Amino acid sequence: MFKLRSLVTALALVGSISVASALETLPTVAPAPADNPTTQEKVELGKLLYHDPRLSSTGTVSCSSCHNTMLGGEDNRANSMGVHGQTGGRSAPTVWNSAFNTVQFWDGRAPSLEAQAAGPVTSPIEMGMKSWDDVIARLKTIEGYQVAFEEAFGKDSITKDNATKAIASYERTLITPHSPYDKYAAGDTSALTAQQVRGLHKVQELGCTSCHSGPAFNGPGVFQPFPIHSNPVFAAKYHFKDDKGLAEVTKKADDEHLWKVPTLRNIALTAPYFHNGSVKTLDEAVVVMAKTQLDKDLSTTEVADIVAFLNALTGQFPKQSMPVLPTTPGRTFN
Amino acid sequence: MFKLRSLVTALALVGSISVASALETLPTVAPAPADNPTTQEKVELGKLLYHDPRLSSTGTVSCSSCHNTMLGGEDNRANSMGVHGQTGGRSAPTVWNSAFNTVQFWDGRAPSLEAQAAGPVTSPIEMGMKSWDDVIARLKTIEGYQVAFEEAFGKDSITKDNATKAIASYERTLITPHSPYDKYAAGDTSALTAQQVRGLHKVQELGCTSCHSGPAFNGPGVFQPFPIHSNPVFAAKYHFKDDKGLAEVTKKADDEHLWKVPTLRNIALTAPYFHNGSVKTLDEAVVVMAKTQLDKDLSTTEVADIVAFLNALTGQFPKQSMPVLPTTPGRTFN
Known part of the structure; x- marks a missing residue:
């Protein structure tokens, strides 16, 4: 400092x-890090993951719940509400144009969108998953994700690293x-x-x-x-x-x-x-x-x-298609 | 009976x-009641309202939270999670093709989609608004809704009746x-x-x-x-x-x-x-x-x-655009 x-x-x-x-x-267009060049396949996968509440323990909280892509990229609340109605001490920053932040989170503790994306999923008061291993295990049971990860990253590629890369790639399009x-x-x-x-x-x-x-x-x-x-x-x-x-x-x-x-x-x-x-x-x-x-x-x-x-700094929000999330025919996600 | x-x-x-x-x-195409013929303007307005978490007391729960239009029209949970993490005793029915139900809710207590749409908004364990008067008062402060209601129903038309008609009109397109x-x-x-x-x-x-x-x-x-x-x-x-x-x-x-x-x-x-x-x-x-x-x-x-x-009864889900919800520049929704 x-x-x-x-x-x-x-x-x-x-x-x-x-x-x-x-x-x-x-x-x-937002710059992407050398180890995660933006591709359409990653953006599409990231968009699914970003809007999927099944990345939370309860199946009720997605990235978009607090960083709402239908609004100003957050929730207009003082403190966001995570699983089981829990709240923390900070206000959700907007996801729009977050690609242009040098660091992420209010305290800047994440050096990249990729690093940021890993955080809330396993925060007990945000998305509440016990571990990324649990997230990956769940994603692996959803056939549509097997396909989408394969298209973005190749065969058998459902990993935390790739999931956060895909989410970051999608976020880089939110300009x-x-x-x-x-x-x-x-x-x-x-x-x-x-x-x-x-x-x-x-x-x-x-x-x-x-x-x-x-x-x-x-x-x-x-x-x-x-x-x-x-x-x-x-x-x-x-x-x-x-x-x-x-x-x-x-x-x-x-x-x-x-x-x-x-x-x-x-x-x-x-x-x-x-x-x-x-x-x-x-x-x-x-x-x-x-x-x-x-x-x-x-x-x-x-x-x-x-x-x-x-x-006058309010920009034009890009038209987006609504994602159709991959399903789990005949059973629940957990 | x-x-x-x-x-x-x-x-x-x-x-x-x-x-x-x-x-x-x-x-x-779903049939519409005589007093609520489907129009594009109502469908567009209904789509906004359906996806707007600001129809809940906390600003965290929209119709789509439990009846998810990105999934199978519900949440894959035994019981949905409303404001402050509360749950009830019933499982959310799918919104897809609900236009073809003669009655709505599991117990069939609502004779129409319009009547159904009025319920969860003021249920204390679902969307938690104290009253529809509060909902309407909130919507009236959002300029974009003034415009969207006017386009759908004419001048000064933000009412519970019109809000539920618009939501029902949107739901009739979910086939x-x-x-x-x-x-x-x-x-x-x-x-x-x-x-x-x-x-x-x-x-x-x-x-x-x-x-x-x-x-x-x-x-x-x-x-x-x-x-x-x-x-x-x-x-x-x-x-x-x-x-x-x-x-x-x-x-x-x-x-x-x-x-x-x-x-x-x-x-x-x-x-x-x-x-x-x-x-x-x-x-x-x-x-x-x-x-x-x-x-x-x-x-x-x-x-x-x-x-x-x-x-084999899983249908083709229509491509939808993601709504851009009307904003409250410079202030929160409540």
Whole structure:
């Protein structure tokens, strides 16, 4: 981890460079790691696995239950609900454009979509499977999966490694380009309203785009501290510091309250906000961020302008076909 | 309710008429009630509502959670799991071809798909909404629903009546024609294997098709008693009689253990079986039905033949697009 406060300050200066050179459209294709090139067969298999509730102990929770591909890629809940109605302490991040995150999970503990996909399946409060061995054993009894894995990875290829690779391949197709902001960035000055343009300039001027930078507004710094400036009102209301972020994983004091910079793409669709989902509206999230990260008190107009701009980051959701999941004729899945 | 045992006997004779005249293909269009003609706009709206978990108190359970349109129209669980992980005593019936049921729910208490759709939303153990007023109030705050209801029903039309009409209209499109059986019934004698033809003849000869008759194998008698013949082994294992069926609703002794005749269409995909989901496999379900309803002990070969035939009732699932649910920019759904 690098020294973040100095980086924030340095990048705040970068944030004031001219608009024209700074705006980047969202790529329409996501990069894939060398050991998992995206293929249509993997995407199709991953789409099945992603939507299959039989990857959970109860047969009721799929990846899409909490990261809903029919909505903004999550569940609009403060904390997701896993098997047997259990809830954890964090809010589900959106799956849309997650391919453009350098690291995954709020605390950034997974270095790839592949690594992320392995996690929730065996979390006792999420999908509740006892082990990946159990998942693989179950998948092997479903003939349609034997076929789909063979098409994607070759014969007898139902493994945890391949299952997570397929899910990641599918997730890399979940991109929402052509937002009003993208059209504006591509040169169509009529794509944003005057208020949205004011909001764009304001987030640059304030320094929001120092951390929320790049085409997905989630880089270049991978981790950032949150909250930077203590605020007793927010502390009492939102309890941000109850969760130590990356330090919960690494157990290092230096990592306390470090978080992955979340994308601002489709941010209007992913209420409630922050790692614990404690803030219900985007307006309030903007107020909180300005105060805790930049020590700024925004006027009502400034908040409205920024929120208008953030709404311009809502992209076009690709038309998808509904998967037809492979069946277990004459018996149940367990 | 009519005298069922005599009807069963009478129809058992009908079941032995020639194959050619008795086989009926599944219609590809479902009839709609006079006050709810199917329109594309209603179907589109109904598809949104059907897949929207925000019709539940927690935002986690949609119609499709238990009646999964990506699977065999249910969840392959003995009892479905509603909000907060709660379960009831009955197994979710399939939504596929439910348009061809004369009555809905296992106990047949709903006379239409419209009436059925109103139920689970406010059941405390299913979707958990306090009232339909709450559902409507929530839907009214979602701009995309204002538009979709207007297109389907005209201005300011977000009501319980219209919501359930739209869901029913969508469900009327969930038909799985062109099963091997349908092809056989249409004259393609190669569509069934020799074993499946033996199974078909066996279910007619035994009298299964007395109750499971017509193109959806769910008529003409609407209600039937189950189990007819008491069997101590099954009683101890499966507890069929713990649930009194229609009498749980009507409180009439005559209605005890009366049940809607469920469709056999896609029966291979809807394990586990019976109203309480107590029987895990189709093989065992066939053994149980022969014994409890017809007092017959089947040979292993007969069971295998019948199961082979029942697998021929698995239809072709229509390709569907995945709905893009209307969003609540900047805030949550509740």
